Amino acid sequence: MxxxxxxxxxxxxxxxxxxxxxxxxxxxxxxxxxxxxxxxxxxxxxxxxxxxxxxxxxxxxxxxxxxxxxxxxxxxxxxxxxxxxxxxxxxxxxxxxxxxxxxxxxxxxxxxxxxxxxxxxxxxxxxxxxxxxxxxxxxxxxxxxxxxxxxxxxxxxxxxxxxxxxxxxxxHASATLTQSLDARRMRFAAFAADVLRGRLSRIARERRFADFVDEIVGFEATRGFATYESPAMRQGNGKLAQLNSAFMDACARLHALDQSMKRLRASDALAPFFEELAQNFESEALKEHLERYKATLPKRLRDAQRALPHTDHATQLDFTTSAELLYRFIADTIRYLSIPNHRAAPRYDARTxxxxxxxxxxxxxxxxxxxxxxxxxxxxxxxxxxxxxxxxxxxxxxxxxxxxxxxxxxxxxxxxxxxxxxxxxxxxxxxxxxxxxxxxxxxxxxxxxxxxxxxxxxxxxxxxxxxxxxxxxxxxxxxxxxxxxxxxxxxxxxxxxxxxxxxxxxIVPPRTRWLVGKTLAQLRAQAALACEGKLAGLGERFHSGTHDLMSQLRALLTRRSREHRHALLWMLVTLEVGQAMIDLRRDSRALHTACIPDALRIAWSTSLARVLRDIAVLFRTPDSRTLRRAIASVVASIVIAEDMLERTRDERSRRREVQRVLACLHFVRTALVDPDAPFDAHR
Known part of the structure; x- marks a missing residue:
């Protein structure tokens, strides 16, 4: 030798x-x-x-x-x-x-x-x-x-x-932490490209999202004790926390976009955009490519939407919703790939x-x-x-x-x-x-x-x-x-x-079905938190709490069992609906309703409150009755939002605000009526 x-x-x-x-x-x-x-x-x-x-x-x-x-x-x-x-x-x-x-x-x-x-x-x-x-x-x-x-x-x-x-x-754990960050970025980029091209089966996608849960929780634990190693790690602790929070947001956006590709009829019209985005995820300078792609995306999406039949209202709404999800996914991915600023570190909400x-x-x-x-x-x-x-x-x-x-x-x-x-x-x-x-x-x-x-x-x-x-x-x-x-x-x-x-x-072992069911109920209640919690820092609390509870369930349940997949389905639907409700609340607060009649404005406020209440009740006590009531509330809000959209036809910025709200509502409706969703076991 x-x-x-x-x-x-x-x-x-x-x-x-x-x-x-x-x-x-x-x-x-x-x-x-x-x-x-x-x-x-x-x-x-x-x-x-x-x-x-x-x-x-x-x-x-x-x-x-x-x-x-x-x-x-x-x-x-x-x-x-x-x-x-x-x-x-x-x-x-x-x-x-x-x-x-x-x-x-x-x-x-x-x-x-x-x-x-x-x-x-x-x-x-x-x-x-x-x-x-x-x-x-x-x-x-x-x-x-x-x-x-x-x-x-x-x-x-x-x-x-x-x-x-x-x-x-x-x-030092800091060196391992840096290596894990680089490896996680590459895995996420490869997975996003496969999702955008539709290469993976549903089971494979769900398992990969579940693996991300372990990575998020493990990263948070490693970040916690790495701060004891050096002053530099303590100073950079906030940035690492922001990176982990941004990664949770990007994963949730990717899942929502994946679900829209499955449920909405506008996927064919957006297929070229998905292919271009997949190619960007395979490139070396991913962040720069995504920023350039994002800059030209709104105009290209408007041009593509004009080519659709104006009389087909359902297709137009599907396209608007998918385009909004695509844009938000790109924006959150860029935030994940960027160097965080020096704002306060988001709090990781560990729940038991x-x-x-x-x-x-x-x-x-x-x-x-x-x-x-x-x-x-x-x-x-x-x-x-x-x-x-x-x-x-x-x-x-x-x-x-x-x-x-x-x-x-x-x-x-x-x-x-x-x-x-x-x-x-x-x-x-x-x-x-x-x-x-x-x-x-x-x-x-x-x-x-x-x-x-x-x-x-x-x-x-x-x-x-x-x-x-x-x-x-x-x-x-x-x-x-x-x-x-x-x-x-x-x-x-x-x-x-x-x-x-x-x-x-x-004596009540941790794997008891009743005890696992209580943890699963707390996981579902995260969607209720998205509907009822204070908006300041709500996204971080929602995502960290949901991932932490799912990590506990993954430890309790046998991998690839029916119970494990059932819990995973609840986590995914909680993430997509909960994130949509947070977006809906933020976009509704940003609405400028000066040009909207008082009666319509009051009807919208009442309808939005009913949606938030019924979605929270659905996730706390899921059954056919609460599901039907939640669907009815969302549909009623969609009708009112479409009326507001008609009233803002001549004001582009106001119309864009209402379109964002309408896209959130439509996505929530598609999630509730999805036959694969776990809301009603007897459906």
Whole structure:
């Protein structure tokens, strides 16, 4: 092999498998530094500092720093809660356990409500209070010392993880973010060209729009923790947020244009325009080509419309609607491709159904309360570890669609940790002399666990192994060689986790049809938000909320199943109708009605209010009755808008304003009467 080939092979390895080995090495380095410092400072449980590093370490520096910030806040809040509960319910183990259960369940429910790295802060606030407070149930005199030492150990793990991630061969999410932006632009351009040429089947188009949902939500999460990496990323955070918002708008416009090509009869007249636009999307300088195309488009569209039969009113209206959608798609695509200005960053509206939050609270509370009750009633010596195991299981699995499966994997990893920990306690630790040899002997099992934790399919096994190997069998400053204690505590953890897995599979699991239906109802209600919400910033709130809810449904439902496609159809129709209602409200506000008689102006205001009300009711309670009423309201508004259009025939600018309103109404009507729409299952 030549020197150049060797360099290319090394470079390829570094960007693939090399990242995996680098992450493993940094994780072990942070864990061993935290353990060493904790032993040097004579903290009672260096294992807690080690556990912190395994939970914190992530591939990118920004992820670790963001996680550290929220872990620091969550740990501090958990320490305060543990002290407060221990002081209020001193020598009252039943009330103390009940209050602690409510606190942990509330924190876990809030973690589900506030996701991403805020999730981790709330989770830490819950199970830090449990880690400190559970031993204090039977020994309240040790509460203050346990709180201070546990806080010091956790903070030490946070500092070590952050320092190693930021200084030792750091990987920055900002570079990945830039690459993902370029790749997303190319994918969007290729997809838009295929849509405009009608090359894709309906199923293929729907799946591609669904993939865009994952990209939007993933980009938002990456943008959130990339701001922790450098001041430049914090300054550019607003621009990135605007880019993601503009991408959501462009995707919605493309879907609306695709639907108009299917439903409206003017598609043949606009076919040359679609072909030219597709060619522009295949060009290198896409933004410049689109700007030139947009500048000449209005006149060319007017010329093409004059060639249509003037007596065919339906075709004329179809052409006006399709032309308006085409123009708005081009304008929003140019905005997406442009460098954003320095206005305030749009807020990404992450939404979680309150029913999901309540179900998480109930499920977590029942599991922890049952475990704590059994511990107190039976005076089980290792019952405290059982409660801690149940708390960790419920907390770490709270954001997953299949928590029972993840907890079962954690239990399997914990079982392996008990076996290997027993061997280390009996055979390895007595034969070790010195910190260097201790780290060398701990490296193989911990590296294997960290490797499993990096892969989504085996993350539960790896997390369970690393966390419980450290908690149950990692060395302390004063090692207690008691294999019986290790086995008893390990059995308690296993029993609690298996019970938690069963409970999470039985007590309102996240994939329950009723619970999924509530999330779907909240997704549909986004269209009602478009009809009723304040117009300032409404577009950003509408699109981000809709995409976030669909991302949750995609995690809950089996891909390519009938339920998944049904939810996807609702997302698409919510996007097209909701965006049309926002456009309708904005265009109606911009109408100049000075030349319109008072009676017609009043009739229009009344009709518009009825349309907004009936569309909102339709999406909240879709059935044949609300569908017919919404269609009737839209048709009545179209009649009034056409009358206003006739009154503004001699004023070109006023006529253009009314045409925009009429195009929105006509597009909404075509969406409501579409036989493929999911409004009425019995239609």
């Amino acid at each position: 030549s020197l150049q080939q060797a360099r290319l092979s090394m470079r390829d390895w570094l960007v693939t498998d090399g990242h995996v080995w680098l992450h493993l090495a940094k994780t072990l380095l942070a864990a061993f530094i935290a353990m060493s410092i904790a032993m040097r400072l004579e903290l009672p449980q260096p294992r807690v500092a080690m556990t912190t590093t395994f939970v914190l370490m992530q591939p990118f520096s920004g992820m670790v720093l963001a996680k550290s910030v929220y872990r620091f806040a969550g740990t501090a809040l958990g320490m305060i809660a543990a002290l407060a509960l221990g002081a209020v319910f001193v020598q009252q183990p039943e009330l103390h356990a009940l209050a602690l259960t409510i606190w942990v369940a509330a924190c876990t429910a809030l973690a589900v409500r506030y996701r991403h790295f805020r999730w981790y802060g709330f989770v830490l606030a819950g199970y830090t209070a449990a880690l400190i407070g559970i031993p204090a149930v039977t020994d309240p005199n040790s509460l203050l010392i346990a709180t201070l030492t546990r806080g010091a150990e956790v903070m030490l793990g946070i500092v070590c993880s952050s320092v190693v991630s930021a200084l030792v061969f750091p990987r 159904s309150r029913f999901v939050v309540v179900a998480t609270f109930m499920r977590t509370g029942i599991v922890i309360a049952a475990t704590a009750w059994f511990w107190i009633v039976t005076a089980w010596p290792s019952g405290g570890y059982a409660v801690i195991g149940a708390t960790l299981a419920c907390a770490l699995s709270s954001a997953l669609a299949r928590p029972s499966k993840f907890i079962a994997q954690m239990a399997a990893g914990a079982a392996l940790a008990i076996v290997i920990g027993y061997a280390y306690l009996c055979r390895v630790y007595p034969a070790i002399d010195g910190l260097a040899l201790l780290c060398a002997m701990l490296a193989p099992p911990l590296a294997a666990g960290a490797f499993l934790a990096m892969r989504p399919s085996s993350a539960g096994y790896g997390i369970g192994f690393c966390v419980f190997f450290c908690l149950l069998a990692a060395p302390d400053n004063r090692i207690v060689y008691d294999p019986g204690l290790l086995l008893n505590n390990g059995v308690a953890v296993l029993v609690a986790m298996l019970g938690a897995a069963i409970a999470c599979a039985v």
